[in-house]
Amino acid sequence: MTDISGDSKTVKASMEELSKDLKYKEYITVDSIDGDIATINFGPTHPATHGIFQNILKVNGEKILSSEQTVGYIHRAFEKLAERRPYNQITPITDRLNYCSSPINNIGWHMTVEKLIGADVPKRVDYMRVIIMELARIADHLICNSVVGVDTGALTGFTYMFQEREKIYELYEEVCGARLTTNIGRIGGFERDFSSAFHSKLKTFLKEFPKIFGQFDSLLSRNRIFMDRTRGVGPIGAERAMDYGFTGPNLRAAGVDYDVRVISPYSSYEDFDFIIPVGVNGDTYDRFMVRQEEIRQSLRIIEQAYSNMPEGSYKADVPDFYLPPKSEVYNNMEALIYHFKIVMGETKIPTGEVYHCVEGGNGELGYYLISDGGRAPYRLQFRRPCFIYYQAYPEMITGQGISDAVLTLSSLNVIAGELDA
Amino acid sequence: MNREYKEEIVQYLQENFPNAVLASEDAFDVPNIEIQAQTVREILQFLKKDSKYAINFLTLIGAVHYPDNAGRELAVVYHLHSWTKNIRIRIKAFLPIDYPNISSVMDIYPCADWMERETYDFYGVIFDGHKNLRRILNEDSMDYFPLRKEYHLEDATREDKDDRYFGRFKNSES
Known part of the structure; x- marks a missing residue:
């Protein structure tokens, strides 16, 4: 004992x-x-x-x-913090939910506020957002899948995929200057258009990534040892997964084709042609394969968005929320006043209740926002997919080995930041 | 998406539960339906079994604290979603703060387990019939419910703070 x-x-x-x-x-x-x-x-x-x-x-x-x-080891009281912060200052909080794909969280929050204030966002912004969000999804899935590899004993793929994630982080860096906790974009769009360095780096990435990713795929997905280690490990059926509130790749691995990008399209996702991969058994192998296929589909979406990028502005016309350009702020009294008003949250905001959700790296990432017209939300609740589906973990690992518990945990992609808020 | 459904679903609920539906409003994209707190289980059960709207998925449970609403300070909010018809609704039940009890829906939706524990943890809503209702994100020894409005976050402009407790010393004292 x-x-x-x-x-x-x-x-x-x-x-x-x-x-x-x-x-x-x-x-x-x-x-x-x-x-x-x-x-x-x-x-x-x-x-x-x-x-x-x-x-x-x-x-x-x-x-x-x-x-x-x-759970709760890194609980940081985000929902309480959000009740004191002006809308712009909540974006950095969302970074720290699922920190493997922060841009999706940031953009989801911006879109929630835009829904509340009724902003009319240009098509170009939608396409730029789609590119950034799909890059984030690739980064998120790459980490998860390469870590599943590590837990089965295959470290090689992990090192190569981290190299690729690095390139995605460099792309974020070209857009917003940050890498992990990105704070990307603004309410209404982006702070600037994509730079020429971004364009050239994205082109290189789209050209080189599929080849390296193909090597990673051939290393694991039909590997006898890997398949023996992952098939039938930590399975969950479709019915049970829905009962437990699964969304995202983990639900799709169980065979349910629910995807927020398709059922309630946001940010012009209806313009793109992509498929939703589904699994059969809902085990670790299926989760791995669904994520692998989603990476390929994300690449397809990025290619479509990039080649059909509409002309137009990189920001919406929301002067009450979008910071004026710095050159104006330093030289123009009105712009300076607006800058302060926005930063301090003194601009008018409608009252109301909004629920907006996006397809995050792990599933339906929702924002339930109640505004009473004050400078900060009256209530902001995050639907954190990890927190909801992690409940099923004991049921999934009971009867399995200890090493299978490790694999199940990593293939569920439970992110501590999102779990504990 | 069909925008007509909002009035229809409220009407449909009113027909089936004549006394339970108290009010409804259209909040941006999703109808808010206020119900009597005692009927929440029956209504959620009914909506899940019912084939007309096929509301099969519990997206989120949360609470909101309105300290000025005497007798109905706490609102428990259920976000529901029908995946086949793509309909979202919000069910709200108001509770008095002295008796914040509502029945658990854990047996209808197993995912409600942790969501209810989280709501209890932060707002002190007691879900009757929950098998394991204890704190989830906060420490077990905590004796208050932090997301209630009476617990203010620190005001950045306040001047009564004693800097000695924060490792900062004023010049005269150091």
């Missing part, structure tokens, strides 16, 4: 809770009654968890009998 406990008080309390709960008891099978049942802490700071997650596992040898999660 091993008991490797970090914070013994919490662990004991959780264990008492665990043993009381009949729901978990029924998983303990006959063969474990005479065997040794060990309780181990998987996490919170374990190298295999890729983030701060604690799982208290009850195991018999390698087999997991039950699991109890603790």
Whole structure:
């Protein structure tokens, strides 16, 4: 009987809770009654968890009998913070939700505010946003899939894919100057048009990436060892996945073709031709394959958006929310006043309730915004896909091995920032 | 998307639950339907089973605190979505702050488990029938509900702060 406990008080309390709960008891099978049942802490700071997650596992040898999660280690009270911040200053908060694809969070928030203020966004902005969001999706999926590779013991693909992610980060850098927590764009569009450096880097990326990605794909997706390690690991059926509020690639791997980009198109997604890949078994292998295919589809979308980029402005005409250009601010009294008004959130905002959602890296990323006309939202709630589907994790790993729990966690792409808000 | 559905669905609910639907308004894109708090389970169950609108997915549960609404300070908000008809609705139930109890919908939608725990954690809404209603993101020993409006965030302009507690010393004191 091993008991490797970090914070013994919490662990004991959780264990008492665990043993009381009949729901978990029924998983303990006959063969474990005479065997040794060990309780181990998987996490919170374990190298295999890729983030701060604690799982208290009850195991018999390698087999997991039950699991109890603790979340909230990096809770930063974003919803409370948002109630004091002017709308522009909430964008940096959204960066820190799913930090593997921050631009999607930023742009989703901008679009929520635009819906509230009724901004008419030019087509060019939509296409620019689509390019940035799909780049972010590629970066998000690349990390997830290469980490699944690492957890099966294949480190090579990871190093190559990090190189590619670096190129995507360089593209963000050309647009907004930042890399990880991007704070990209503005309410109403972008702060500037795509630079010539962005254009040349994007062209190079679109030319070179498919080849390297193809190599990564051929390294893993039909690899005997990789398939044996991932097929049937951490499966969830379509019905169960919907019950547990799955969205995004994890739901599609279970065979449901729900995609926010298609069911309620935003940012002109209806203009593009792409398919929604779906899996069959909802296991780790299917999740991996769905993400691989989504990367290819994202490339298709980027190519279409880039080649059909409409002429026009890179920003909407919303002087109450879009900062005036710096040259104006330094030389013109009205522009300076507007600059301060916008930064301090003193501009008029309509009252109302808005729910807007985008297809984030992990699924339906929603923003429920209630405005009472004040400088900050009255209430802002984020629908964080990770938080909702991570509930299903114990059910998915019960009866599986410890190494399968690691793979399931990484293939679900649970991001601590999004989980804990 | 069909914009007609908003009045229709409110009417449909009113026909089936004559006393439960209290009010409705059209908030930008999604109808807000206020219902009696006691009926939330029946209505969500009905909407899930019903084939006319086929509302099959619980998107989000949240709460809002309106400290000035005497007797109905807390609003519990259910965001529902029909994937086949692509219809979104919001169901709201108002609760008094002295008795913030509402029944859990965990057995209708298993994903409500953590959403309800989060709502309890931040607003103190008690979901009757929830199997494991305890704090989720905050510390268990916390004795208040932080997203309620009476807990203000620190005002950046206040002057009564004692800088010694923040590692900063004024010149005269150092």
